[in-house]
Structures are given as structure tokens and as C-alpha cells.
Amino acid sequence: MSNTQDGHRQTDIPTIVLIAMIAGYVAFFSIMTVRQHDALLTHVFDLGNVDQTLWNTVHGRPLHFTTQPAVGEHRMGMHVEPVLFGIALSYLVYPSPKVLLVLQTLALALGAVPLYAIARRRLGTPWSALAFPSAYLMSPALQATNLFEFHAVAFAPAFLLTAFYFMDQVTWPAETGAPPRKGLTGSWVLYGVFVLLALSCKEDISLIVILLGAYLALIRKHWLAGILTSIAGGIWFCTAVYAIIPHFRPSGSPFLAFYAGLGDNPATIAWNLLTQPQLFLTYVLSPENLRALGALLIPYAGLPLLGFPFWLLAGPSLGIDLLSNNPLMHRMERYHYAAPLIPVIVTAGIYGVDWLSRTLAARDARRRASAVQVLAILVVTCTLWYHYHRGFTPLARAFSWPEVSAHHQLIDRVVASIPADAVISAQANLFPHLSQRERAYLWPDPRDKEYVVLDVSDPSFWNRDGAQEGLKRDVGQEASFGWVLAEDGYLVLQKGAPLRPLPDEFYSFVRVDEATPRYAMTVDFGDAIRFLGFTPLYEREEEVRFRLYFEALRPTAKDYAITLYLIDAEGNVVGGTDRPQPALVWYPTSRWEQGETIEVIANTLPWWTGDKDTYAIALGVSESNDTWDVGARLPVRTQDSAWVTPVIDDGTLLQLMTVRRSWELHYPETVRRRYTPPEMAHATQASFAGKAELAGYTLRNARVHPGDTLEVILYWKATVRWESSYKVFVQLLSAEGQVVAQQDTVPGEGRFPTDNWLPGEYITDGHHLVVGEDTRAGHYHLIVGFYDPATMARLPVTGEPNIAPENHVVLDQEIEISNR
Numbered sequence: 140m141s142n143t144q145d146g147h148r149q150t151d152i153p154t155i156v157l158i159a160m161i162a163g164y165v166a167f168f169s170i171m172t173v174r175q176h177d178a179l180l181t182h183v184f185d186l187g188n189v190d191q192t193l194w195n196t197v198h199g200r201p202l203h204f205t206t207q208p209a210v211g212e213h214r215m216g217m218h219v220e221p222v223l224f225g226i227a228l229s230y231l232v233y234p235s236p237k238v239l240l241v242l243q244t245l246a247l248a249l250g251a252v253p254l255y256a257i258a259r260r261r262l263g264t265p266w267s268a269l270a271f272p273s274a275y276l277m278s279p280a281l282q283a284t285n286l287f288e289f290h291a292v293a294f295a296p297a298f299l300l301t302a303f304y305f306m307d308q309v310t311w312p313a314e315t316g317a318p319p320r321k322g323l324t325g326s327w328v329l330y331g332v333f334v335l336l337a338l339s340c341k342e343d344i345s346l347i348v349i350l351l352g353a354y355l356a357l358i359r360k361h362w363l364a365g366i367l368t369s370i371a372g373g374i375w376f377c378t379a380v381y382a383i384i385p386h387f388r389p390s391g392s393p394f395l396a397f398y399a400g401l402g403d404n405p406a407t408i409a410w411n412l413l414t415q416p417q418l419f420l421t422y423v424l425s426p427e428n429l430r431a432l433g434a435l436l437i438p439y440a441g442l443p444l445l446g447f448p449f450w451l452l453a454g455p456s457l458g459i460d461l462l463s464n465n466p467l468m469h470r471m472e473r474y475h476y477a478a479p480l481i482p483v484i485v486t487a488g489i490y491g492v493d494w495l496s497r498t499l500a501a502r503d504a505r506r507r508a509s510a511v512q513v514l515a516i517l518v519v520t521c522t523l524w525y526h527y528h529r530g531f532t533p534l535a536r537a538f539s540w541p542e543v544s545a546h547h548q549l550i551d552r553v554v555a556s557i558p559a560d561a562v563i564s565a566q567a568n569l570f571p572h573l574s575q576r577e578r579a580y581l582w583p584d585p586r587d588k589e590y591v592v593l594d595v596s597d598p599s600f601w602n603r604d605g606a607q608e609g610l611k612r613d614v615g616q617e618a619s620f621g622w623v624l625a626e627d628g629y630l631v632l633q634k635g636a637p638l639r640p641l642p643d644e645f646y647s648f649v650r651v652d653e654a655t656p657r658y659a660m661t662v663d664f665g666d667a668i669r670f671l672g673f674t675p676l677y678e679r680e681e682e683v684r685f686r687l688y689f690e691a692l693r694p695t696a697k698d699y700a701i702t703l704y705l706i707d708a709e710g711n712v713v714g715g716t717d718r719p720q721p722a723l724v725w726y727p728t729s730r731w732e733q734g735e736t737i738e739v740i741a742n743t744l745p746w747w748t749g750d751k752d753t754y755a756i757a758l759g760v761s762e763s764n765d766t767w768d769v770g771a772r773l774p775v776r777t778q779d780s781a782w783v784t785p786v787i788d789d790g791t792l793l794q795l796m797t798v799r800r801s802w803e804l805h806y807p808e809t810v811r812r813r814y815t816p817p818e819m820a821h822a823t824q825a826s827f828a829g830k831a832e833l834a835g836y837t838l839r840n841a842r843v844h845p846g847d848t849l850e851v852i853l854y855w856k857a858t859v860r861w862e863s864s865y866k867v868f869v870q871l872l873s874a875e876g877q878v879v880a881q882q883d884t885v886p887g888e889g890r891f892p893t894d895n896w897l898p899g900e901y902i903t904d905g906h907h908l909v910v911g912e913d914t915r916a917g918h919y920h921l922i923v924g925f926y927d928p929a930t931m932a933r934l935p936v937t938g939e940p941n942i943a944p945e946n947h948v949v950l951d952q953e954i955e956i957s958n959r
Contacts (some may be wrong), residue, residue, distance in 0.1 A: 596628030
């Protein structure tokens, strides 16, 4: 085979790899976004309202929607997105929100094509050029845009990147040395077409286009093209912001309120930022904004910064996000706000590699190729490393696949129960399944409607401010609406339907056939309620929610309060839920029947853990609605568990799990019970009344000074179930038998009471004894034992006589105390 043929083969393989990457991305994220929709994880904002907008458009009501009463009933009162007219054509073929999700995925993925073309043209080597489309497709910010509902601005990256490619083609010499083309070429025409397409995605894209024109004129020296580009961007910005939006909403854009501290219109905001640079720095250098900048730069190894001045094109869009008083707009990897920024940042990264490699190579082509390869490897390495911590694919540490349950599949029956032309008001996550109608509102919109559609079991429907309690009262007392479907937590209320009690099948979302917890256990709260385990429910940076499983041990007429508590890193109880969880609103413990399995989703959480690196969640059951009444709580007793279950707050709270935050995400730290001997410095053989054995101990410091803390770790092995909680005493004795330091505590610093030990398990029990300042130098020894705090009686000990006298064990490691 000739060298020429080999060259073609080498060139084609990277292109095939690119096509495979794009196809894989489209397949994976199309399936994932559609599955999110099937799992009721899409919402009115913005999949539902765009679906309604497009459905109304193809039914003769252009861009009509009814979900934003403050904006009006035309979408251009909120955003100017002419591209929606083109997207609406798909509804002539298959009108479904799932089409929008697939089209959005395809549009984002296709941005990799012009990006690869730019990189290949600038960097010269096809394999190195693949680094940038790879980083683009693996960027958590891009994937977040893809997964968060549907937005027209998600089409902008592909259009902008294509415009950048054609601009580069006609204004920058290729690696072959061929000069850029002059005059009105096909590339200039295509550049203009894709600039216009980008402008159609959202009104603020015009700000990028204005700066793109300035860049063309001032940096690339194509004055006419640059001036025309800036004029087009400026005209579109003024038309959209000062004519179209006010026409449909006379008070102007509703989003200007996000910048109230900077001015009341775009011109004033821009002037204040130019004349008060310290104001700009105060906003931009906040911790959340620095994290946002990191999300944009780290996947590309920070190389976009070297692509100056091209990255300045991102300035307006970056300012829109970072200067907003809406905290959601700073979260680049949760929402869609990075969409206009990504094409500028990644293109600047290519320009940065181009500049740096030329600078390092000093016109040596071979050295430059090597530099490009090294920088490409750096980009891929940073991309994969960052994706592991923050990404949305199976390569990411926190990846989770949306689960579609039988409950979710019931939505089809719910939708079928409502006439297609009825005016409805629906819960946010149900709205996209009901939005294809002329008028549909977001519950609890006060406007007149014929049907209300809710799912009280959904984890996103909190009982914050008593929302579920108020709904329950309305369902039972509001005569204007009665239920026509009530099943598994779903409620379809019809205006004028008779008022009647909810049927038994409505409560099936609480009563389940069997418990399926990720962390199974059997823990009794008093003699009334048995806890069967829990499953944590993670949603990226949001607070961890929990699916809890219970059963009633006996019939009870009481409505027990089931409460979650927040525990800080020091073990202090710092928060507690103060409202009943939704399941308990509808099916309180007084209705539980003996033996039935109860599922409670705990989603109404009053705390914020964003300032905590480590915290824990505990569970309590109380006879009182007072979260802090320790005396009213039922005692905790573990019957069986593969997991370590600390019990805190005087034996009234069961600690479910410790959570460690890493990269702003939540990761559990659960520990299995140990049934094999742990590593220890000293082994012993001593039995305490046949209840437990002291298996050994470890001394952290056998030589101490007065004022120091002596740390000893005891390792117990439980041999039988204990009926009550005993305390451990650890005493430091002088040669004369005088106690010079002592600690008495429930094992595990109060977290592992003996009546929660399971036979055969090993318990690690740390103790800290403070040596008094007036303690004399000399040799001392430690003794340990158990006593009943109710009677103060010690447990008898059996073992070797020299270490196990009548009611304690003498540790054989001598302690030396010396003066400082």
C-alpha cells in the first residue's frame, strides 16, 4: 500500500471515531432524557411550556402558552426564539415532548462536527484534534444542558461553532500554507446563515454576535464582515429587547429583575459595570461564581484562557449568568445556562493550544506537532478526571440511571381519564404529560379550570409550609372539586364532581407489598413501630432525601411523629424536620395495621448542608409533635442489621448514615458490622458475665505528660443480646490503686449502647482520659469494665487471674507519666 493511501487511511480513522462518539452520545442521552420524562423527572419549566407552545403553534396559535401569567400568553413576552417555528415542524410529524428531547440531544452532539473541523484545521493532526470534540461531548456543563428539560438556546452551540468554523476558514491560513480566501465566497455566505440561525435561538445570543463582529474587524482585520456582523447583532438585540418583548409584555423582560442591584435596563447595567469595575469584581469573585468558571475551564485544562482575545466573546453571556441575583444561574452543571458559553470557551481552547504550541516550537514543525499532542493528552486527561467527579455518564462517580416504576407508568391512565380539550391545572412534573392543550396551568394557579391533576407521592412534592396538609383539607372539604381518579397517590379532581372519601387504592403508594431498602435492617422504636431500612435518594447537589420502610408492631391509636434529624461532624443534633412527611399526612400511624409494610418518602427537609463537608442523618419516633422533646421519643433497639447503626441522644435516635460532600455532591459512608477480629495492638481474653468479651485494645500513647489526653481503643465482642444499656468505665490507677483519671460512658462515645449489640459482632470503643496537671511522674495501669447505671453494680469478669480480677480487666500495657 502506498504512503498516500496510508495517509488517507490515517485521516479517515479519526473521522470515523468522531462519528462513533457523536452516535454514542446521541443514543445514550436520547435514551436517558426520554427515560427521565417517563420517570416523571421533567417539569413545566421548560419542557412542559415549550411542548404546549409548539402544540399550539401547529394548531394555529403561534407560540401561545399559558404557564406564565406574569409574562402573558405569548412566549415572546419572555424570550425571543424564532428557531421554535422551525422546531415546531417536527410536531406535524410526531407531536411529543420526547421529540424535543431527542432533537435537543442531536443538536448538541452535532456541535462536535464543526469543532473537530476547527481543531483539525488549526492543530494539523487529526488525532490531536479529536481531543476537543471529546472534551466538548464529555463536558458536564454540556451534558447538564442536555438533561435539564428543553431549551431553544441548546441549539445555539452547533450554530455558533459552525459560524466560527466558516469564519476561521476564510480569515486564517490553513496548515497547508494556503492563504485565506478573499471576496464573497460560499464560506462567507454560510457564515452569515449560521450567525442568523444562532441569533434565532435566544435574544442574548446577539451580544455574542456583536463581539464576534468586533473580533472579526479588529483582530482578523476583516472590517466589512465584522461591521456587518456587529450591526446584525445590534439590530437584533434592540429589536428583541426593546420592541418584540415589550410588545407582548409592555413592562419589558421579566428577567431584568435579576439585575436590580445593577440597573433597571440593559444600557444602565452596562454603564454601571463599565464605570464601577469593583462592582463587577464583587459579583464575579464570589465562591459560587468561581465554581462556575471552574466548570467551564477545567475540562479544557484552562487552555481557553490562552485563546485571548477570542474568549472575550463569552463576556456578555457570562455576565448575564454571574451577575444575576438568581442563584440558579450560577450553576453551570445543573441547568442550561452554560449553553451560549460552551462554544466560545471550547473554541478559545483550540486557539490557546494553537498559540502555545507555536510559541513553544519556535517554527519547528516537529516540535510543534509534539507540543500539540502533549496538550491534547492534557485536555483529554483533565476532561476524564473532571467528568469522573462531575459528569452524567456511567464513567462518572455519581452516575445514576432514572428508574421507571409501575407508579410512573400509571401516568398514561391518569392522562386518559381527562378529556383532551379540558382546561387543566397540573403539578409541575405531571404538566409535560398533559401540556398539549390550548389552556393548561401550573397548580395551584388560581385561574378557572375543569381538572386538577396531582401526585401526592412524588418526591418533588414537599410538605413545606403545610402544602400537603392543606391539600388534604381541600380534598376532604372543598365542595367545588371532587375526585374522579384516586390511585396510588395520583389525584384527578374534576370541577363539580361529588365530594366523597378517598378510596382504599389511593393509599397504595404508602402500603407496599414488601420493603426493598438499599440498607436493610430491623430496628424497633419502643413496642409500637419497626423500622425495616432505607434507601437514600440522590439528586446531584440537592439535599439527600430518603425512602423509609416501617411496619406496625401492634395496632395503635396514636399518630407518632416520625422525624429526621441533621447531625453535624461533631455529633451534635443541629436540625430536625418540623412537618410530617407527605405519606404521613395522608396515612398517619394511627391508620397503620399490624404487619403491613409502610413506605415513607422523606422529602420535606428544613436544612441546608452546603456549608458542611461531613454530616449525618438520624431517625426518631416520638409521641409528641415537638421535634426537640427527647423524653417523648421512643427508645431504639436494633434487632438485626448488616450495617453499623449508631444510637444517639440518650438512645432515642437511630443514625442512618454519614454523608461526606465531595465536589459538591453527596456520598454515603456506611459501615458494615464486623464479625471478624479487627486489627489491634494487644489481644486479651476476658468475659463479662457471658455477655461480651474484651478481645483486645490499642493504646495510642503509652507515654504521656500531665495535662495530656490518654487515648485507648477497646475492642469488644458481643456474645449474647443485652437487655439493657451498660456503661463502660476506664480508670487510670497508680501503683497504690489510686484513681488519677477516669471516663465512664456508653460505648462508642455514647453511640453504641450495649442493648443494640448483636451476638458475634465486634465493637470499636474509643476512650479519652485527661491526665491531671498535678499527676506525679511514675508508672500507672488501666482497668476497664462494665456497670449498670441504674444500680451501679459492675459485671463480673472471668479470665486469666492476673488481668481479670473480680469485676474489671487490667490492661497489660503499662502507662508512663513523665514531667515535661
